[in-house]
Amino acid sequence: MTVIDAPPAQVPDELSPQRGRWHRIRPFLPLVALAVLAILPYSTMSLPGIFEGPVNSPGTLQLLAICLIFGGLAAGYDLLFGRTGMLSFGHALYFAAGVYGTDILVTRAGLPLWQAALLTITGGTILAALLGAVALRTVGIAFAMVTLAFAQVGAILVARDFGGLTGGEEGLPLDVSGLPAGLVGVTNTVNLYWLALAYLTLVVFVVHRVSGSPTGRVLAGLRDDERRIGVLGLDPYRYKLVAFTLAGGLASAGGVVYVLIVGGASPHITSSELTLSLLVMVVLGGPGTRWGPVLGGVLYMYLDHRLTAFGTSDAVDNLPAFLSRPLSQPLFVLGTVFILAVYFFPGGITSLAPRLAPRLSHLTRTLRPPR
Numbered sequence: 001m002t003v004i005d006a007p008p009a010q011v012p013d014e015l016s017p018q019r020g021r022w023h024r025i026r027p028f029l030p031l032v033a034l035a036v037l038a039i040l041p042y043s044t045m046s047l048p049g050i051f052e053g054p055v056n057s058p059g060t061l062q063l064l065a066i067c068l069i070f071g072g073l074a075a076g077y078d079l080l081f082g083r084t085g086m087l088s089f090g091h092a093l094y095f096a097a098g099v100y101g102t103d104i105l106v107t108r109a110g111l112p113l114w115q116a117a118l119l120t121i122t123g124g125t126i127l128a129a130l131l132g133a134v135a136l137r138t139v140g141i142a143f144a145m146v147t148l149a150f151a152q153v154g155a156i157l158v159a160r161d162f163g164g165l166t167g168g169e170e171g172l173p174l175d176v177s178g179l180p181a182g183l184v185g186v187t188n189t190v191n192l193y194w195l196a197l198a199y200l201t202l203v204v205f206v207v208h209r210v211s212g213s214p215t216g217r218v219l220a221g222l223r224d225d226e227r228r229i230g231v232l233g234l235d236p237y238r239y240k241l242v243a244f245t246l247a248g249g250l251a252s253a254g255g256v257v258y259v260l261i262v263g264g265a266s267p268h269i270t271s272s273e274l275t276l277s278l279l280v281m282v283v284l285g286g287p288g289t290r291w292g293p294v295l296g297g298v299l300y301m302y303l304d305h306r307l308t309a310f311g312t313s314d315a316v317d318n319l320p321a322f323l324s325r326p327l328s329q330p331l332f333v334l335g336t337v338f339i340l341a342v343y344f345f346p347g348g349i350t351s352l353a354p355r356l357a358p359r360l361s362h363l364t365r366t367l368r369p370p371r
Contacts, residue, residue: 030204037197040064041190052309058189063305065189065196065261067298069254072196072203074281074297076250079207081279082287083216084243085223087144090151092274093131094248096265097124098255100158100172103265104165107175113183117256121249128248132241148272155270171266174259183260192261199257200294203250208290210246219243223288277304284341286348295349300334307333 043055051060073095080086101120105111111119135146161168176184182191210216218239221229229236259265268274277300285296307330317324326332345351 034197034201037068038194041193050306056190058186061189061193062261063302065193066258066305067301068193068196068200069258069261070278070281070301071294071297072200073251073254074278074285074293074300075200075203075207076247076254077275077278078282078287078293079210079219079243079247079250081282082289082293083207083211083223084219084240085226086240086244087141087279088135088147088244089144089272089275090131090135090147090149091247091251091278092270092272093151093154094124094128094251095255095258095274096154096158096270097127098252099259099265099269100166100255101252102256102259103172103174106178107172108165110178113179120256121252124252124255125245125249128252129241129245132244132248136237136240136244148275151270151272151275155267155272158267158270166265166267169267171264173264176263179260192257195257196261199254202253204290204294206246206250210243211290215239215242280338284338284348286350289348289350292348292350299349303334303337304330 041056041061046054051057051063053060055061077088077091080088080091098120101123102113102116105116105119106113109116131147131150135143135150138146158166159169166172182188183195211219218229218234222236222239226236229239255269258269278297281296281300282293283296284300285294286292311328311330311333317328319327341349
């Protein structure tokens with residue numbers, strides 16, 4: 001009798017050593033990314049076309065700091081939109097409260113930075129709680145319109161220079177004489193960069209902890225089916241108010257850091273366009289994901305700043321008129337990029353990894369030499 005040996009058992013991909021090793025390494029990747037971002041200011045590397053100067057130049061560090069700030073803002077806004085299902089058109093109000101509150105208390109009232117920051121964040125959180133308590137009495141598009149109305153009131157107060165505090169349309173420069181010496185001057189841009197990185201880290205940590213807590217699971221349930229949460233005996237209004245207040249407080253904290261980076265407050269941060277930009281950032285990165293809003297916020301702000309320089313470059317000017325004219329408009333290019341991104345990966349940037357993983361795995365098995 002001929003004995004035929006059974007073929008060797010194939011180990012499933014999820015049990016293979018490579019995949020097991022990846023799952024052991026994966027939890028440490030955020031720490032690695034944080035370490036890389038923390039030591040980035042020590043790099044003298046130049047990336048022509050990506051940044052105008054070396055990585056550690058003040059202009060590049062300021063751009064990166066702004067990108068980190070808006071990455072944190074997008075992550076905080078995703079706590080409302082992506083994780084709770086609330087579409088707010090007035091989230092810029094709490095960011096503007098952080099910017100103008102800090103500027104007014106430092107410049108007009110002469111308070112030390114730490115006191116101004118503490119009062120501003122506390123006031124922004126209380127403001128979010130009060131306005132949220134009213135807005136959350138409505139749902140759906142009515143909720144979006146109420147939040148937009150509140151934001152428009154704030155924009156009008158800033159533009160009309162209410163009480164002579166905001167500077168009106170000219171904005172309000174920050175009085176740096178009362179700031180710590182380590183946060184003033186071009187040479188200390190690196191400290192502002194680290195401050196922006198600390199803010200992003202704080203927001204990601206808070207949002208992740210909330211999402212993984214029982215409260216976060218209730219918020220996810222509200223996003224999927226609010227009636228079911230009510231049937232379970234839980235109060236949807238209370239949980240939504242918690243998310244709304246927390247997101248507003250995080251946005252106010254971002255405003256404190258932002259005013260230090262740009263050196264003043266300007267009325268454009270009170271416009272509803274900023275909230276729409278946050279919505280675009282979240283959708284671009286991937287709503288309801290851990291890193292999608294952060295990546296979307298960083299990428300959006302980088303393109304928003306760099307496309308302006310690209311539109312005025314010689315490379316664009318030398319193109320035919322039918323190409324140079326649209327490419328010289330940053331909003332046209334940015335809108336085109338967003339449309340293409342939504343069309344080809346509607347789940348956001350973070351959806352690319354699971355879509356490409358099977359193809360990469362198949363390619364790896366195909367190229368692997370036979371044993």
